[in-house]
Amino acid sequence: MSAAAAITLDRVAKRFERGAAGDSELYAVRELSLSVGAGELVAILGPTGCGKSTTFNLIAGLIRPSSGSVRVMGHDPYDEFDWFRGKIGIVFQSDRLMPWRSALDNVALGLELNKCPREERRAIARAWLERLGLKGHADDFPHALSGGMRQRVGIARAFAVRPALLLCDEPFSGLDAVTGDALRREFVDLVRETGCTGIFITHSIEEALQLGRRILVFQRPARIVYEAVLDPDTSRDSRAEIRAEIRRALGGDGIP
Numbered sequence: 605m606s607a608a609a610a611i612t613l614d615r616v617a618k619r620f621e622r623g624a625a626g627d628s629e630l631y632a633v634r635e636l637s638l639s640v641g642a643g644e645l646v647a648i649l650g651p652t653g654c655g656k657s658t659t660f661n662l663i664a665g666l667i668r669p670s671s672g673s674v675r676v677m678g679h680d681p682y683d684e685f686d687w688f689r690g691k692i693g694i695v696f697q698s699d700r701l702m703p704w705r706s707a708l709d710n711v712a713l714g715l716e717l718n719k720c721p722r723e724e725r726r727a728i729a730r731a732w733l734e735r736l737g738l739k740g741h742a743d744d745f746p747h748a749l750s751g752g753m754r755q756r757v758g759i760a761r762a763f764a765v766r767p768a769l770l771l772c773d774e775p776f777s778g779l780d781a782v783t784g785d786a787l788r789r790e791f792v793d794l795v796r797e798t799g800c801t802g803i804f805i806t807h808s809i810e811e812a813l814q815l816g817r818r819i820l821v822f823q824r825p826a827r828i829v830y831e832a833v834l835d836p837d838t839s840r841d842s843r844a845e846i847r848a849e850i851r852r853a854l855g856g857d858g859i860p
């Protein structure tokens with residue numbers, strides 16, 4: 605385990621009860637150990653239902669492990685949830701905006717919780733909306749925005765707090781190809797610029813190759829069955845080999 609580890613999972617299990625009577629159980633995560641260094645950008649791929657979102661929720665402190673330990677920046681994300689306020693930016697699979705707040709006020713939410721003064725947080729939120737191509741939509745409410753626009757507001761909201769840790773669960777999946785590509789580049793630039801640690805879940809091998817400096821493939825119950833490390837200089841041949849290995853690890857379940 606590295607001293608600079610931002611995230612450490614040590615033999616983590618998450619068990620859910622099943623059925624109306626709760627008389628059977630299912631392990632979404634079992635014996636998962638994982639260490640992510642500060643500033644690392646990790647992509648997680650895996651078939652549907654293998655436990656990616658459950659792992660994500662454990663790291664985000666939204667659920668408590670059944671056994672094992674989860675440490676994020678040296679703290680327990682579930683028991684010390686408040687300590688993480690303003691330190692973690694989260695982009696969910698769905699946009700999860702507050703319908704009664706304008707786009708600008710949604711983006712400014714994390715800053716508001718951090719007690720950033722009103723004018724300053726509005727200026728920061730406006731700049732993020734512009735950076736994500738939403739100039740002119742600051743005063744629109746979520747219902748008046750398209751799905752892709754709402755997702756971009758969600759991304760702006762996560763980035764606006766300049767988090768030490770960015771957690772993204774399929775952040776770009778609802779976007780068209782052009783917007784998705786532009787946002788992926790923004791995402792990589794931001795992570796590089798701020799030195800934050802990033803974990804993102806994706807269903808796309810190409811997206812994982814484009815974004816991840818480390819790629820993990822999960823199988824059910826959440827465990828690592830393949831791991832690759834790459835950087836921008838990784839050759840085309842090596843990438844092709846990694847792509848083939850990922851496909852094998854996924855078990856050819858049709859993921860593009």
Ligand SMILES: Nc1ncnc2c1ncn2[C@@H]1O[C@H](COP(=O)(O)OP(=O)(O)OP(=O)(O)O)[C@@H](O)[C@H]1O
Nearest residue numbers: 620621631632650651652653654655656657658659
């Ligand atoms: N709150 C819950 N209660 C009971 N079972 C759950 C709960 N959350 C997840 N599960 C189960 O745990 C398993 C893993 O679910 P999870 O959402 O982590 O998968 P995933 O890898 O994110 O899938 P997808 O790619 O479809 O988003 C599934 O079988 C799911 O039904």
Ligand SMILES: [Mg+2]
Nearest residue numbers: 656657658697
């Ligand atoms: Mg999921």
